[in-house]
Amino acid sequence: MxxxxxxxxxxxxxxxxxxxxxxxxxxxxxxxxxxxxxxxxxxxxxxxxxxxxxxxxxxxxxRPDIRHGGFTAEEDAVIMSLYTQLGSKWSLIASQMEGRTDNDVKNHWNTKLKKRLLAAAAASAPSPPPHARLPAPAASTAHASSLFPSLAIPTVKTEEYTCDDFLAPALGDPFAAADVAADGSTSAASAASSASNWSTADNGAGEASLFLLDFCAGPDLGAAAADQLQLPGGYYYPLDPSLSPV
DNA sequence: AAGAATGTCAACCGCGTAAGA
DNA sequence: CTCTTACGCGGTTGACATTCT
Structure with a gap:
């Protein structure tokens, strides 16, 4: 029934x-x-x-306050950062971005950001692994749920971001690694965005962090972030100090 | 130029849950 | 306390657009 x-x-x-x-x-x-x-x-x-x-x-x-399309590099970085902390909590992520809807953010992730990350993963891998690696969402972890109370406060950051905003001194490990189906098919791409297709695995924060660094160091965000490449540490969305993993 | 392949995004589906009866 | 109703959300689909061969 x-x-x-x-x-x-x-x-x-x-x-x-x-x-x-x-x-x-x-x-x-x-x-x-x-x-x-x-x-x-x-x-x-x-x-x-x-x-x-x-x-x-x-x-x-x-809704009159909606912006469509044209995601900036800074917005991309916000999505990346929050996704690694929260997983596919699109409404939460969207709530931190002015004029963006959960549907928009979700579509943007599925169609652009995920592929960009997979490409970065493939490029940075010395030899092709059986599965491409992406930073894992933390949604299914207690760690992520501990972030939710602070996110319940509606706050919208309006100033412009730079990639530096997402590079922080060691904050602990905001990442776990993930395996993602790498068959690349469109339908599988959608499916891969589902949290159920992410598995917490072995890879550790370092590699996942590198992907975000690759992402930040890409042409969209310019050379400033590349200067940070040697820095250890995690990444966070600096909206609210309480957002940072504890 | 035409057909195929791929990308994008609006819309739908159905589940979880809060609120009220 | 239980049931019903409606809302909000994440996942998925499919139509249309664009790019490739």
């Missing part, structure tokens, strides 16, 4: 939103908010859409 659908699929429109629907949703939400009930809202707004669909459309696309 499957889960009861949240709405009658035969009675609601699905697929891409028209500009008319967008306008109806936008004007309704701007006038009334969601009314505290997304399920009832489509009817009130005159939309033949599922409430979940309306909520998603608003949060991911129509």
């Amino acid at each position: 499957g889960r009861t659908p949240c709405c009658d699929r035969a009675a609601v429109k699905r697929g891409p939103w028209s500009t008319e629907e967008d306008e109806a949703l936008r004007s309704y939400v701007q006038r009334h908010g969601s009314g505290g009930n997304w399920i009832a809202m489509p009817k009130k707004a005159g939309l033949k859409r599922c409430g979940k669909s309306c909520r998603l459309r608003w949060l991911n696309y129509l």
